[in-house]
Amino acid sequence: MKKTLILTTALTGFAFTANAAEVTIMSWGGAYGKSQVEAYNKPFAEQTGAKVTMVDADNPATPIKAQVEAGNVTIDVADVEYSDAVRLCDEGLLEEIDTSMLPDAPDGTPAAEDFIEGALTDCAVANIVWSTVYAYNTESVDGEPMTMADFFDLEKFPGKRGLRKAAKANLEMALVADGVPAGEVYDLLETEEGVDRAFAKLDTIKDSIVWWEAGAQPPQLLADGEVVMSTAYNGRIFNAAVGEDQPFEIVWDGQILDFDLFVIPKGAPNLETAMEYIKFSTDTQRLADQAKWISYGPARKSSGALVGLYQDGETEMAPHMPTAEANLTNAIVNDFEFWADRDVELSERFNAWLAN
Template structure:
């Protein structure tokens, strides 16, 4: 009987050690996260990743990409997801959810969501922030300051190269606005064959002066190198260059195209539970406010606004002074039409 008790104690201790080891291993899971890199990833690390690691023990392995679903689709086909957490633009978030590439997200896990901005929580994702595509210039290189989107297309008044993302998204919207279409009517016009033709015709006027970039970090670098006189860019990248690198850049907010950025968990991700808990942690009002300390992206929760320093609010896309003539990206339009317009865009580039 004594021997049986001893065996039982040993077995119990071994079991306890096993459970402890399993719990420790779980707590130390490394979340594989893919983002758009650069200044945003650095800000996310400081505002969200580091605090989450300190709280849970979970580490992050980061990888950068420039959007799109090709790699995610390949992982699903191979039934071998190597990403856990993914940073998505809105149209990609919609398509990825529709294609079953993302895990469903339980809205209830966020608690009271009444202060979230409309449309900032979907079936598969939660908005990480509000960002904007703008254009910027080097104040030491231009004798007069551009103020409108028309100036971006005016090679006579502002000669020199233009930096643009190698994508029809935003380029098409800007071309129509510069051609006289009101921001509120952009997608109504772009939804017609004549509207698409009109946008490409306007882009033709600056095509020979465009320097294309594919990663967000390239835009401020093109400006810093003097390779372009003005460039399309993510507002946070320019803000980062101004405040951290002391670059003499200035943003032109006219016709800014704003959108949500999203966090989602990849379907069948190996560390889905930890990735989901991270999203919940990063979606509190304080967490959203913390992000704005490191990069000029706005929170998708109203309750986060009072937690942001008032001087910092002026750098955000949604500040009243910056939000006079904005365009909200029509994610459904791009989800429905991106394949056709992208194909024509590639053909246009090759011409």
């Protein structure tokens, strides 16, 4: 028998049927996954009675293509990077999302105007702004690294370096380290000369690299002393430094700003509930609540003023956001279209470079 569940919160009002009131979310795990469980999943389950299951993946975009093509989709919502959202949508692997369904800001501003530029696409709704940075262990490094060039300077700062095992972010950072201004990086990467230059810079530290694939790995590599510096997601380093009292410092120079977005795989078993979950989780208050747990900026403008203290009740979150003015000097905004178009080609070259 169908039973209608109705939400009557101040910010959200929707109804859906109990026979669809379950939803499986795939995200990245770790401190980020915890922030979503606390800010989105628990309140959604409490207010709707829906069963919310969280599944972790090193990169949630990876299983979507295989599941959709096999006709065996087991996840309803996935949290993915922007270039993956664009690519999967272009390939017809995602459900389209009518963004007019998203709740207005508390002052009545329509969602389309309240989300920061680029945060809404045909198949995706952004929830956070995050960045790839590099960090170092202050107990393992003599001196104070301040620039991307310092990350690549093995003479001045000897020791192993951690890098994500992918072309994305590494090529941009290599060019910044080689003296290319942030605003010129993608123009140069559009050329063969620019790609060659990036790989040549990576060559200078290749023998000192420890590769990582999951977001939880860089803080562990730094803590264990396996590397003295590592690229990482800024929120993971914040969690380790502030939440776990690790002696880590972030270097913001050359940071690469990015979005994470919610998408729904084509053929999701609980489509209606998935849509309601996204509506709920990307309202103004929910996005502000998420920032209490990790230093990723909300994708809505109206959420910014509601971002307060970390869960410790002491640490102001605003200065730790990648979008804080002091952290934006020489920042790169990820060119989503560039990576949607060039990811396969550059990944093949990266893998060939790794093998040599």
